[in-house]
Amino acid sequence: MSTTDLRHRNVPLEMTPEAFRTAGHRLVDEIATFLDSVRNRPLTPAETPRAVRHLLPDALPEEGADPATLLAETAPLVFDHSLLNGHPRFFGYIWASAAPIGALADLLAAAVNPNVGGWQLSPVASEIEGQCVRWMSNLLGMPSQTEGLLVSGGNMANFVCFLAARRAKGGEALREQGLPRDAGRLLVYASTETHTWIQKAADLFGHGTESIRWIPVRSDLTMDVDALLRQIEKDRERGDKPFLLVGNAGTVSTGTVDPLRRLASIAREHDLWFHADGAYGALALLTEEAPADLAGLREADSVAMDPHKWLYAPLEAGCALVRHPGALRDAFSYTPPYYSFDDEEEDPSTNYLELGPQNSRGFRALKVWLGLRQAGRDGYREMIGDDIRLARELHRRVEAEPRLEAMMCALSISTFRYVPEDLKPGAEAVDTYLNELNEGLLHRLNKSGEIFLSNAIVGDRFALRVCIVNFRTILADIEAVPAIVLRHGVEVDRALRPTSSFGTSR
Ligand SMILES: *Cc1c(COP(=O)(O)O)cnc(C)c1O
DSSP: OOOOOTTSOOOTTOOOHHHHHHHHHHHHHHHHHHHHHGGGSOSOOOOOHHHHHTTSOSSOOSSOOOHHHHHHHHHHHHHHTSOOTTSTTBOSTTOOOOOHHHHHHHHHHHHHOOOTTSGGGOHHHHHHHHHHHHHHHHHHTOOTTOEEEEESSHHHHHHHHHHHHHHHHHOTHHHHHOSOSSSSOEEEEEETTSOTHHHHHHHHTTSOGGGEEEEOBOTTSSBOHHHHHHHHHHHHHHTOEEEEEEEEBSOTTTOOBOOHHHHHHHHHHTTOEEEEEETTTGGGGGSTTSOGGGGGGGGOSEEEEOHHHHTOOOSOOEEEEESSTTHHHHHHOOSOOOOOOOTTSOOTTOOGGGTSSOSSOOOTHHHHHHHHHHHHHHHHHHHHHHHHHHHHHHHHHHHHOTTEEEEEEETTEEEEEEOOTTOOBTBHHHHHHHHHHHHHHHHHHHHHSSOBOEEEEETTEEEEEEEOOOTTOOHHHHHHHHHHHHHHHHHHHHHHOOTTGGGOOO
């Protein structure tokens, strides 16, 4: 090794402007070609973990390499060995096709690299995040004093709201003394359809999962409000302290919306913090297709929503919104609290590290903000509305196909299953087999590269689940779904069907 010359350092990570320009232009060209090719690519290469591992270098190199060569090698590695969720026939989970402007925004954000923990460290980035949060609150019709911040996703957004709620309802002493140990346990109320973030929150923040009161759902999978009221009463009588009521503004599994207005008024009556989990569904409020109950989230004390879902931002972007000014600072700030009740004033000194759990924070607002500006409110209304209309179109086609059993259709999720013609659900052995068959079918479909779905459990039935959060999907993609499902369904049935065949002949 040569002796270092600190006057003219050798910096193996630096790129000359020329090298950056050439490698960058080439990469952008390759990305443009990739995006143009997505529809014609298989959705997945369906490779084994071992096969994918073999594509990577064996060992950490001792010496470096030319960045242009590395990028030229790595682009096809990533294009060709990924599950393509930007494919028009990607319908799995609630995982949006990413807006191309988001990819460019991330490049720009990383190039400047502001730290959006402190205003001084990120003047324009902090202001853009503030505007982004106000715009999102405005899109949902939340009150203008609403505060919030961007986080990594729905889980973190719900966590932040959970912590704001318990600080508000549990009092300031809780920050020093922790949770009450014996009497007066802080309890949480949520339906059995609630996303698993609630378990992580109760566990990680020291409440324990037994502090969750799982409220049963009605047959339409919305919270049974009478059961909720009975449970609250019982817990209060025992001397526990109900503090948080969670309503689903679109459940993760089937897209159902809890009776949010009713929950809001129950929360007010019983001095609970009302939190709406709108990670998926909140933005459906923009459309005429939204169920009436969804508007109840405007009465919530806090709302979690996910720009990386229905704002089509690339991962990661979640957003926590809290209607009470100062509530986030009360929960997270460790410098003298600063309250601003006048939301119309630009507050140049928002230091986001005081409003949430993170310290150093990236500029994730940029991709969200640029997406909002590119599409506008009207653009989002149209894209989200189309997603919902396409899901309904699919559901109609499923209903019309005798070998498919339609289950639920809510927001942009349709659930159904394959039932071979000669099988009648109802008998236990048949029901068990149908679950096994549809689970096998899901795995086969997801390896086919033609389509990608996920699953839901509806009652006791294993359902195939199509969730459309995808601006690339068009009617032809939806029309293709039943035939693809049936073609693979017949094959899986042939392979799995027990020889006894439930007493029916084949
Ligand atoms: C997606 C989702 C979450 C979790 O969000 P992540 O962004 O995956 O962390 C929580 N709740 C609901 C209702 C969701 O749809």
